[in-house]
Amino acid sequence: MTRSRYVGLTALMCAAATIWLLPSASLGRGVGLERVDGALTGTTERLGAAVAGALAPVSDALQSTNAKAKAALEKTKQAGNRATRATTADPARQPALHGTNPHGQGGVAVVDLSPSNERPLGGNPDGSDAGPEDVVVGRARGEVTAAGTHHGHITILALFGNELAGVDSVEGETKNGPLQPLQTGVLDPLCTQTGQQLCLSVLTADSTTTATKSTNDFAILRAKALGLGVGAAESGGTIDDETKDCQLGAGGARTANVATTGGPVAGVANSATTSLSCKNQAAKTTSASQVIQLGNNGIPLPASGCADGTPDTVVDIPLLARIVCNADDVVGAAAVREALDVFVLNAGATSLLKETTASTEATSVAPTGGETGPQCSDYIDNDGDGVIDNADPGCHSDNNASNPASYVPGDTSEQDASPTTPSGDETGAECSDNVDNDGDKKVDERDPGCHSDGNPNNAASYEPGDDDEGDEGNQGGGAGGPTAQAGAPGGLNAGNLPLTGSNVIGLALAGLLVLAGGLLLRRREEAHPGA
Numbered sequence: 001m002t003r004s005r006y007v008g009l010t011a012l013m014c015a016a017a018t019i020w021l022l023p024s025a026s027l028g029r030g031v032g033l034e035r036v037d038g039a040l041t042g043t044t045e046r047l048g049a050a051v052a053g054a055l056a057p058v059s060d061a062l063q064s065t066n067a068k069a070k071a072a073l074e075k076t077k078q079a080g081n082r083a084t085r086a087t088t089a090d091p092a093r094q095p096a097l098h099g100t101n102p103h104g105q106g107g108v109a110v111v112d113l114s115p116s117n118e119r120p121l122g123g124n125p126d127g128s129d130a131g132p133e134d135v136v137v138g139r140a141r142g143e144v145t146a147a148g149t150h151h152g153h154i155t156i157l158a159l160f161g162n163e164l165a166g167v168d169s170v171e172g173e174t175k176n177g178p179l180q181p182l183q184t185g186v187l188d189p190l191c192t193q194t195g196q197q198l199c200l201s202v203l204t205a206d207s208t209t210t211a212t213k214s215t216n217d218f219a220i221l222r223a224k225a226l227g228l229g230v231g232a233a234e235s236g237g238t239i240d241d242e243t244k245d246c247q248l249g250a251g252g253a254r255t256a257n258v259a260t261t262g263g264p265v266a267g268v269a270n271s272a273t274t275s276l277s278c279k280n281q282a283a284k285t286t287s288a289s290q291v292i293q294l295g296n297n298g299i300p301l302p303a304s305g306c307a308d309g310t311p312d313t314v315v316d317i318p319l320l321a322r323i324v325c326n327a328d329d330v331v332g333a334a335a336v337r338e339a340l341d342v343f344v345l346n347a348g349a350t351s352l353l354k355e356t357t358a359s360t361e362a363t364s365v366a367p368t369g370g371e372t373g374p375q376c377s378d379y380i381d382n383d384g385d386g387v388i389d390n391a392d393p394g395c396h397s398d399n400n401a402s403n404p405a406s407y408v409p410g411d412t413s414e415q416d417a418s419p420t421t422p423s424g425d426e427t428g429a430e431c432s433d434n435v436d437n438d439g440d441k442k443v444d445e446r447d448p449g450c451h452s453d454g455n456p457n458n459a460a461s462y463e464p465g466d467d468d469e470g471d472e473g474n475q476g477g478g479a480g481g482p483t484a485q486a487g488a489p490g491g492l493n494a495g496n497l498p499l500t501g502s503n504v505i506g507l508a509l510a511g512l513l514v515l516a517g518g519l520l521l522r523r524r525e526e527a528h529p530g531a
Contacts, residue, residue, distance in 0.1 A: 089349065090349065091115070091117045091349055091351075092312075092314065092322055092324050092327065092341065092343060092346070093312040093314070093324070093327060093328075093329075094119060094327075094329050095327040095328070095329050095336040095337070095338045095341070095356075095359070095361075096116075096118070096119050096120055096121045096130070096336065097119070097120040097121070097329070097331075097334050097336050097361055097363065098120065098121050098122065098123045098124075098125075098130060098141075098361065099120065099121075099122065099123020099124075099143070100120055100123075100334070100363065101123060101143055101144055101145065101146065101363075102143060102144040102239055102247060102249055102363060102364050102365050103123070103141055103142060103143035103144070103237065103239055103249055103361075103362065103363060104141070104142050104143075104236075104237045104238045104239050104248075104249035104250040104251045104273075104274075104275070104361075104362040105125070105139065105140065105141040105142075105143075105237040105251045105360065105361050105362070106139070106140050106218075106235035106236050106237050106251040106252045106253040106271070106359070106360045107136065107137070107138060107139035107140070107235055107253055107356070107358075107359045107360075108137045108138030108139070108218070108220075108233045108234070108235050108253060108255065108357070108358065109135070109136075109137040109138065109233075109255075109355070109356065109357050109358075110127070110133050110135065110136055110137070110139075110354075110355070110356040110359065111133075111134050111135040111353065111354075111355050111356075112127075112131060112133045112134055112135075112353065112354045112355075112356075113134050113352070113353050114131075114350075114351075114352065114353075115131065115343075115351060115353070115354035116130065116131040117349055117350075120334075123141075123143070125139045125140075125141045125153045125154070125155040125158075125163075125166070126139075126155045126158035126161060126162070126163040126166065127139075127155075127158055127161055128158075128161035128162070128163075129161075131161075132160060132161030133158075133161070134159070134160055135157075135158070135159060136155050136157070136158040137156075137157055137233070138154075138155075138156065138218045138219075138220065138233050138234075138235045138253075139154070139155045139158075139218075139235065139237075140153075140154045140207075140216035140217065140218045140235045140236050140237040140251075141153050141154075141216060141237040142209070142213075142214035142215060142216050142237045142238045142239040142240075142249075143214065143237075143239055144239055144241070144247075144365075149170065149171055150170075150171050150209050150210065150211065150212065150213065150214045150239060150241075151168075151169070151170055151171075151209060151214060152168070152169040152170075152175075152207040152208065152209040152214035152215065152216045152237075153166065153167070153168045153169075153207065153216065154166055154167040154168075154177075154205045154206075154207050154216050154217075154218050156177065156178075156203070156205055156218070165177075165178060166205075167205045167206075167207045167216075168207065169207040169208060169209040169214070169216075170209055171209050171210060171211050172209070172210065172211075173207075173208070173209055174206070174207070174208040174209075175206075175207045175208075176205060176206055176207075177203050177204065177205025177206070178203070178205075179202055179203040182202065183201060183202065183204070187199075187200050187201065187202065196224070197224075197225065197226055198224075198225055198226075199222075199223065199224040199225075200221075200222070200223050200224075201219060201221070201222040201223070202220075202221060203219075203220060203221075204217060204218060204219040204222065205217075205218050206218075212240070212241045212242045213238070213239065213240045213241060213242050214237075214238065214239050215236075215238050216236060216237045216238065217235075217236050218233075218234065218235045218236065219231060219232070219233060219234040219235075220232050220233035220234075221233065222234070227260055227261045228258070228259075228260055229257075229258070229259045229260070230257070230258050231254060231256070231257045232255075232256050232257075233255060233256075234252075234253070234254040234255075234257075235251075235252065235253045235254070236250075236251065236252045236253075236461070237250070237251050237252075238250045238251075239364075240464070241367065242465065243373065243378075243432070243464070244367060244373060245278055245279050245367060245373050245378045245379075245380070246276060246277065246278035246279070246366070246367070246378070246379055247276070247277050247278075247364040247365055247366065247367060248274065248275070248276050248364060248464070249274065249275040249276075249362035249363055249364040250272075250273070250274045250275075250362055250459045250462060251271075251272070251273045251274075251360035251361050251362050251459065252271070252272045252273075252360060252458045252459055252461065253269075253270065253271045253272075253339070253358040253359060253360050254267070254269075254270045254271075254358065254458065255268050255269035255270065255339075255357055255358050256268040256269070257270065263295065263296065264293065264295060264296060264455075265294075265295065266293060266294050266295075267290065267292070267293035268291070268292055268293075269289075269290075269291055269292075269339040269340050269357045269358040270289060270290050270293070270339060270358055270458070271287075271288070271289035271337050271338065271339040271358040271359060271360045272286075272287070272288050272289070272337070272360055272458050272459035273285070273286065273287045273288075273335050273336065273337045273360040273361055273362045273459060274286045274287075274335075274362055274445070274459040274462070275333050275334065275335055275362035275363050275364040276364060276379065277333050277364040277365055277366040278366055278378060278379045278380050279366050279367060279368075279369075279378070279380060280366075280380050280381075280382070281366070281379060281380045281381065281388075283332060283333035283364065283366070284379075285330055285333065285334075285335035285362070286335070286459065287311075287328055287330070287335050287336075287337040287360070288309055288337070288459075289309055289325075289326045289337050289338070289339040289358065289360075290306075290307070290308075290309055290326075290339065291306040291307070291325050291326075291339055291340050292306070292307070302315045302323055302325070303315045303325065305325060305326065306325035306326065306340075309326050310325070310326060311326050311327075311328035312324065312326065312327060312328055313325040313326055316346075320344070320345070321342055321343060321344050321345070321346060322342075322343040322346040322351070323340070323341070323342050323343075324338070324340070324341040324342075324343070325339070325340060326338075326339065327341050332363075333363050333364050333365065334361070334362070334363035335361065335362055335363070336359075336360075336361040337359070337360050337361070338356050338357075338358070338359040338360075339357055339358035339359070340356070340357040340358065341354060341355070341356050341357075342354070342355045360459070362459075374409065374410045374411055374412050375395075375411065375412055375413055375414045376389050376390075376392065376394075376395035376407075376408060376409050376410065376411035376412075376413075376414060377389055377409035377410070377432065377433055377434070381414075382413075382414045383413075383414040383415050383416075385414075385416075387401070388414075388434075389409070389414075389433075389434045390404070390407045390409070390433070390434035390435050391434070392414045392416075393416050394411070394413065394414040394415045394416040395407060395408055395409070395411050395414055396408065399416055404435055404436060407433075407434075407435055409433040409434075409435070429464065429465050429466060429467045430450075430466065430467050430468055430469045431444055431445075431447070431449070431450035431462075431463055431464050431465065431466040431467070431468075431469060432444055432464035432465070436469075437468075437469040438469040438470050440469075442456065442469075444464070444469075445459070445462045445464070447469045449466070449468065449469040449470045450462060450463055450464070450466050450469055451463065
């Protein structure tokens with residue numbers, strides 16, 4: 001791309017951003033136009049050079065990906081037909097777990113010709129040991145390996161079991177995707193200089209792994225402009241052993257979502273799964289999914305069960321396809337959820353093709369050894385009275401389980417006696433203390449304030465170490481944090497889209513400006529080829 005085209009595109013971006021900011025006063029946000037104007041001017045001066053420098057490694061990465069794709073196709077031609085595999089009785093209602101080791105995983109989309117009916121499938125994120133799966137897009141996975149170490153991986157794109165682009169991290173590492181130079185060199189500074197009013201993330205692929213946790217976040221696009229957040233093709237996978245008495249696996253996937261600071265506007269194919277295993281306690285799993293959402297309400301398409309997350313809602317199109325909403329399977333501590341499956345030319349237990357959108361899964365194993373944390377915040381019924389933690393009278397200073405003010409999460413004994421609290425002021429994080437700290441009638445993982453994206457339906461974004469259940473600040477367009485930083489633009493509290501007449505005009509002008517700019521650039525190229 002020539003220097004003149006860089007300058008033209010830069011001016012076009014800045015003009016469009018200015019039009020978007022003009023109606024900000026009608027939103028009551030008090031955006032300082034002088035501040036934004038100065039930020040955009042400064043950004044314009046260095047944008048061309050930054051883009052050129054940032055795109056250089058991206059070009060190399062794309063060339064490498066192209067070479068890998070050609071090699072994968074050639075390898076597939078030589079391999080010929082795949083071997084026949086074992087089948088299960090009802091694969092449409094029994095989505096496959098990928099690997100039995102502790103993990104949390106979320107994926108945007110999978111296409112599988114002649115899908116395998118084996119349960120479970122292999123655990124490689126690229127699908128190479130799962131048939132293989134023919135196309136894998138945006139699969140994020142945090143896991144504990146057979147060696148007992150933590151590991152994170154994001155498959156950006158894989159074809160026929162061959163990963164074309166991906167990110168991998170082992171303990172002590174943080175790795176990012178191929179467009180990270182563009183993100184840090186151009187897009188993040190633009191967001192900062194505009195006071196967080198214009199923010200854009202493209203092809204996020206962040207994997208961070210420590211000795212106790214692996215967090216993996218993927219998104220093709222996240223954008224925020226004047227309170228409107230958009231997310232496309234997001235996923236997250238986390239395995240978390242930071243709480244020594246429990247292990248948490250979480251996966252999240254969000255195909256397309258639009259939200260404002262007032263709440264979700266629309267969503268397509270979202271799914272979330274968690275698995276929690278603690279010492280001396282049965283494992284707990286949760287799964288939730290929805291195919292189409294407007295506001296806080298599901299749309300009953302293609303069937304009523306698709307709107308409210310009813311597991312295994314099946315719609316048959318005779319001779320053509322079987323559609324399954326919210327495919328669900330739970331075995332012990334392992335749970336799998338797929339928001340939308342389409343089986344093409346389905347006949348009994350076989351299909352020509354399976355397409356999966358927004359799949360999540362998790363499985364966990366309770367740590368071994370004696371307990372290491374306070375009994376009143378360990379999710380375990382230590383005294384065998386049928387209640388745990390904040391629901392146990394022994395965890396309250398007045399032995400009254402109905403009094404949230406008297407709950408002592410740092411109590412080392414659930415016995416109904418005077419509680420003993422460790423020295424110091426530490427009583428546990430609000431987002432994992434089983435207490436409604438902010439009075440919104442939601443606790444811990446069900447509270448939007450305990451999620452990095454403000455969406456309690458996104459298990460991938462749950463942050464048990466957050467010490468503030470307040471909802472303020474958890475908003476915007478991120479799949480976020482399993483973890484999932486995936487992981488996630490968040491579904492927030494209910495509300496209406498706060499667009500005034502001025503904003504509608506601004507959007508229309510921005511669209512016309514982009515169109516006119518594109519036509520002018522095209523004419524310039526035609527009039528001066530090679531300029």
